[in-house]
Amino acid sequence: MIAVELAKLYRRPRTWLSLALLVALPAMVAFFLATTDIAPRPGTGPAFLSAVLSNGALFPAAALAIVLPLFLPLAVAVVAGESIAGEAQDGTLRYLLTRPVGRTRLLLAKLVAVMAFTLTAVVLVAASAHVLGTQLFDASAPLPSTSGTSLTTTQSTWRTALAVLYVGWSMLGVAAVALFLSTVTDSPLAAALGAVALLVASTVLVGLEAAQSVRPYLPTRYWLAFVDLFRDPVLWRDLVRGTLLQGVYVAVFLTAAWANFTTKDVAS
Amino acid sequence: MTGVVRTTGLLKRYGPLTAVGGIDLDVRAGDRYGFLGANGSGKTTTIRMLLGLVHPTAGQIELLGTHRLPDALRQVGAVVEQPASYGHLSGRTNLRLLDASGPGGDRRTRSARIDDALELVGLGWIDRRPVRAYSLGMRQRLGLAAALLRRPRLLVLDEPTNGLDPQGIREIRELLVRLNEAGTTIFLSSHLLSEVAALCTRVGVMDRGRLVLQDQLEALGGPTGRIEVRTPDVAQAAALLGRAVAAADGTRLLVTGHDPAGLNAVLVGAGVRVEHLAAERHELEDVVLAAAGAAGERAGAA
Structure with missing residues (x-):
């Protein structure tokens, strides 16, 4: 069943289109930076970007920071929102369930497919950014940490890999919300937009001083904590909190998705 | 099983x-x-x-x-x-x-x-x-x-x-x-x-x-217990069969009975010309509508 879901995912042209768009945005940024040599002033723009001109090896981290606020969660929400609701809308859900495919099994297979997509997306962004970064910019200098000291190549490779995993894990929270909504509605669009709406709301509240009391529990609060991986030494506090918080979101919404889907009347 | x-x-x-x-x-x-x-x-x-x-x-x-x-x-x-x-x-x-x-x-x-x-x-x-x-x-x-x-x-x-x-x-x-x-x-x-x-x-x-x-x-779709007869001599047939005739119109008679062959012999024996003679069968449509209608009345009465 998992193989079938992966085949469905990767045979859909839309999947590749959204991956291409995800890769295109950082590529565009890299292109403009390389041709104009105008770096954002330090402290403005996406994280790391100001340092990229002097060291292209930082570009994978910068690329993740570029797609993280909107593009990446949007792509994940669309794929996860599509999972059950898309089958319901196409009418194929009833044929899968009468095949018979157990509802829990189907949900698990969908989850694995969404995770595969998320990982593909994050890895593709990081890998393409690595290629661009080393081709367009000077990458011979040792990687500077955001704390000013230098990182060895091994260190920076490990930290970039960890950043990829951390961003992927953050996206799994989005996926869980969209998957839950996907079991509630028969409209893939509504499920995806619902998840995105939650993220936008969370982003607004994170930036709001008055909402300080709820800030630590907002899903997007620790997303950018992967930046801390490039400090020397690594600042683990927010990373750990972010990982745990996302874990709670994933657990709660996946349980809700399961409870709803296994008891639901399929009328589509 | x-x-x-x-x-x-x-x-x-x-x-x-x-x-x-x-x-x-x-x-x-x-x-x-x-x-x-x-x-x-x-x-x-x-x-x-x-x-x-x-x-x-x-x-x-x-x-x-x-x-x-x-x-x-x-x-x-x-x-x-x-x-x-x-x-x-x-x-x-x-x-x-x-x-x-x-x-x-x-x-x-x-x-x-x-x-x-x-x-x-x-x-x-x-x-x-x-x-x-x-x-x-x-x-x-x-x-x-x-x-x-x-x-x-x-x-x-x-x-x-x-x-x-x-x-x-x-x-x-x-x-x-x-x-x-x-x-x-x-x-x-x-x-x-x-x-x-x-x-x-x-x-x-x-x-x-x-x-x-x-x-x-x-x-x-079983027999209704009536026999359908078509004949140009409707009046003659009706007179011959008397109270067995359940309905008559134009050239068509509905006769109560379960024996089409016997009825045919009686009619022909009396000189009635028979065009068509067969046991009437329930139309599925009528049965279905009747069943639905009866259920509707029960529901209405309840």
Whole structure:
């Protein structure tokens, strides 16, 4: 069943289109930076970007920071929102369930497919950014940490890999919300937009001083904590909190998705 | 054990609305069962409950001798309402994915089974074009092929000839009869009496969530106990038969009795010219409407 879901995912042209768009945005940024040599002033723009001109090896981290606020969660929400609701809308859900495919099994297979997509997306962004970064910019200098000291190549490779995993894990929270909504509605669009709406709301509240009391529990609060991986030494506090918080979101919404889907009347 | 589908008190409520009001279906092995009813009579909800898509509020379902629905469904092929597939993939790929999704789809025999099923429904010629480009009739056939992939013991079909041309309807009907003769029980829902009459051996009629009638088709279409006579000599015949004449109009008489041959001898013996003489049979349509009407009156009185 998992193989079938992966085949469905990767045979859909839309999947590749959204991956291409995800890769295109950082590529565009890299292109403009390389041709104009105008770096954002330090402290403005996406994280790391100001340092990229002097060291292209930082570009994978910068690329993740570029797609993280909107593009990446949007792509994940669309794929996860599509999972059950898309089958319901196409009418194929009833044929899968009468095949018979157990509802829990189907949900698990969908989850694995969404995770595969998320990982593909994050890895593709990081890998393409690595290629661009080393081709367009000077990458011979040792990687500077955001704390000013230098990182060895091994260190920076490990930290970039960890950043990829951390961003992927953050996206799994989005996926869980969209998957839950996907079991509630028969409209893939509504499920995806619902998840995105939650993220936008969370982003607004994170930036709001008055909402300080709820800030630590907002899903997007620790997303950018992967930046801390490039400090020397690594600042683990927010990373750990972010990982745990996302874990709670994933657990709660996946349980809700399961409870709803296994008891639901399929009328589509 | 000859019960293929048996339900006891199968009930589905949506809030205050009762969609299916406690029905006892009885489909036997080898039946071609026609499940009749107007739109909104609870047919589709019943079928969805049989297939595990909708959870019953109350009641029991026994399918192919077991109460464990997932086990039974392995041997059931179904087309529920419109057929559906992934539009950007070819028909064969759709069948392959569906077969690989669940239990009992042996990978080694998959290609052969897909070819056989497509051949059976008359789609053996399809190429790699995506299902999106199929006509409704082709999709209908593809849906049927999907239902036939694993040689099911029971076929559940919702309006299977929808979207087919007369030639296609005939082909599918012949296919269903062939499958049935080879041992597949067929449970077919329709709102078209003529379709059920042409195909089925047994009927169940739903009306407003109740199963108002369930019987062998033959029994329903049985003699009414009257004989229809057509003759130019109506007055003479009426005089001869006296009180046995139940109705007369123009050149037609309805005569109470169970012996057409004997009646013919009496009439001809008396010099009445007979054009046509046959036992009157119940029209399925009348039986169904009467059953639904009676149920409606009961519901109205209650």
